Amino acid sequence: MTGLPWFAYRDGALCAEAVPLSRIAEAVGTPAYVYSTAALTDRYESLAKACADMPVLIAYATKANANLALLRHLGSLGAGADVVSGGELQLAMKAGIAPSKIIFAGVGKTREEMMLALKAGNTGIAQFNVESEPELHLLSEVASSLGVRAPVALRINPDVDAKTHKKITTGKAENKFGISYRRALEVYAEAARLPGLKVTGVHVHIGSQLLELAPFEQTFQLIAELVGELRAAGHDIRRVDLGGGLGIRYDDETAPDAADYAALLRRYIAPLNCEIALEPGRYLVGNAGLLLTRVNFVKRAEEKTFLILDAGMNDLVRPAMYEAFHRILPVKAPNSDAALAPVDIVGPVCETGDTFAEARPMPPVKHGEFLAILSAGAYSSSMASMYNARPLAPEVLVRGAEFAIVRRRPSIEDMTALEMPPTWRSEAKG
Structure with a gap:
């Protein structure tokens, strides 16, 4: 079990609410971020109800995850926004959060x-x-x-x-x-x-x-x-x-x-x-999201076995930056008697630091199978980059048995749209 009610195994498949993650992977590809609407609601309401007898403004820390769909949903629940840049300020207002509920830090x-x-x-x-x-x-x-x-x-x-x-x-x-x-x-x-x-x-x-x-x-x-x-x-x-x-x-x-x-x-x-x-951020969104990824290769080296994923440190930098731990689960439920063996779970980025876990006990996983990296709702997409010219992963929001793409994967044309060749004015020399 995941320990998170919004992400659980159903009929042998890991699901986000009522949606099998394999269905999302087939529809949008991997890597992809997947968020649960129910989780966002639960986390906000748990804090709001605990403070209901006090005059409390819950100003969501936008830096944790600035996706507009998440901002709109939290705003609809009553949240304000804590922003740390002019860009975040404009995103909060674009999501419908009133300036009177925005704090600039x-x-x-x-x-x-x-x-x-x-x-x-x-x-x-x-x-x-x-x-x-x-x-x-x-x-x-x-x-x-x-x-x-x-x-x-x-x-x-x-x-x-x-x-x-x-x-x-x-x-x-x-x-x-x-x-x-x-x-x-x-x-x-x-x-x-x-x-x-x-x-x-x-x-x-x-x-x-x-x-x-x-x-x-x-x-x-x-x-x-x-x-x-x-x-x-x-x-x-x-x-x-x-x-x-x-x-x-x-x-x-x-x-x-x-x-x-x-x-x-x-x-x-x-x-x-x-x-x-x-100004909660991680508390509201951290466990409301995961990073869905595919195993590109199972590489058996002299002393280690590596699971090489299609997700990299550009998609989730916390393990490389903070030595952070994230639980990683197969999307296909393993057999209850499956033997666990230590593996290094790594990404494709050309950096040794592109590592999600070392010597992590895992059940047998094959090439092409999907994994879910949990607790990736905060400081994952918001800290993502296009390092190695890798496109930003799409973001998907789940509500019950439905899911919607709330940020698509950019094409190479999207990735280079802001670039332009230099124009030089040459001056003739006498």
């Missing part, structure tokens, strides 16, 4: 992106999460030039160890994110003096894929104390943005429960009587 916002956000929907976005004093001054300048006031929350770096992978921790003092909580009062005072700004919030985000609640609790306590200090200093703090970070199960981890997380909000943040913004 990120350490490197440009002048053009600020203008875009301030003009969005003629009313501007809900909030800018500002990460540095230079950004604060630039936003003040841009907003003043437009004759508007930008709603601002300062991102506080609490120097809390999130106990997650070093490449996705964001709340330690040595990380590039946020303003030290030790300087918070000073920087808030500076923000209040600047024209064009309306300081109304506090933001914090300590990392991704957190499997323990203790770092959240430590952070929430600190932020609650800070809000009290800021209000005492005269700042009208109306929103506390707690970022994302709730982890999911990839292997045998125990992921945090939404109800337990909400209990921390209820204990530390709800008494502040302000709006609460949450």
Whole structure:
């Protein structure tokens, strides 16, 4: 069994909801990303229901997966959007998410992106999460030039160890994110003096894929104390943005429960009587998707057996980038008594790092058979590339017994459409 109710074996075949994955593979080819509508709904509603007694905005972290069909579905459930670029801002609005439910985060916002956000929907976005004093001054300048006031929350770096992978921790003092909580009062005072700004919030985000609640609790306590200090200093703090970070199960981890997380909000943040913004990404989409792939070759070397897939690190970079674990299952259900043998599961990209698993116990798999790489809904398609001139994999959304292609596989013409030969103006030499 997969451990995920949306992806399960039925009559000997692995299915997405009620659709056999082999049928999707035959229709759209491989590799392909496959998402479950039911999974998206379940994950959003689990968090929304846990927080139903509090004024919570669930602003989906668009960077996890920016497919428009997924954005539209989450928006229809009530989600806002957390964006980190002008492109993501435009995608969120294209998906029908109101600017009033969009929060702009990120350490490197440009002048053009600020203008875009301030003009969005003629009313501007809900909030800018500002990460540095230079950004604060630039936003003040841009907003003043437009004759508007930008709603601002300062991102506080609490120097809390999130106990997650070093490449996705964001709340330690040595990380590039946020303003030290030790300087918070000073920087808030500076923000209040600047024209064009309306300081109304506090933001914090300590990392991704957190499997323990203790770092959240430590952070929430600190932020609650800070809000009290800021209000005492005269700042009208109306929103506390707690970022994302709730982890999911990839292997045998125990992921945090939404109800337990909400209990921390209820204990530390709800008494502040302000709006609460949450920015989950992976929690909503990570286990709602998989990467469907075909075995190109079974290569038996002197000391190892390799399963060489048609999916590569350009389709799913997490194992190469983060040493991340993903469960990998045959689409055709193996016999219950099938012997497992260790294999290296690799892709076709011309890199040794193009490896999904090493010495992974697997049942016998033949050339041409399909595999499913689970938990590929987050940071897979959104981080994909066309390295080795490999086309981006199509994306498929399943609803019950139906499926639809929500992004097609590009042709070589699509892949080169933005390129053009150089034109030179030669000057005659005397």
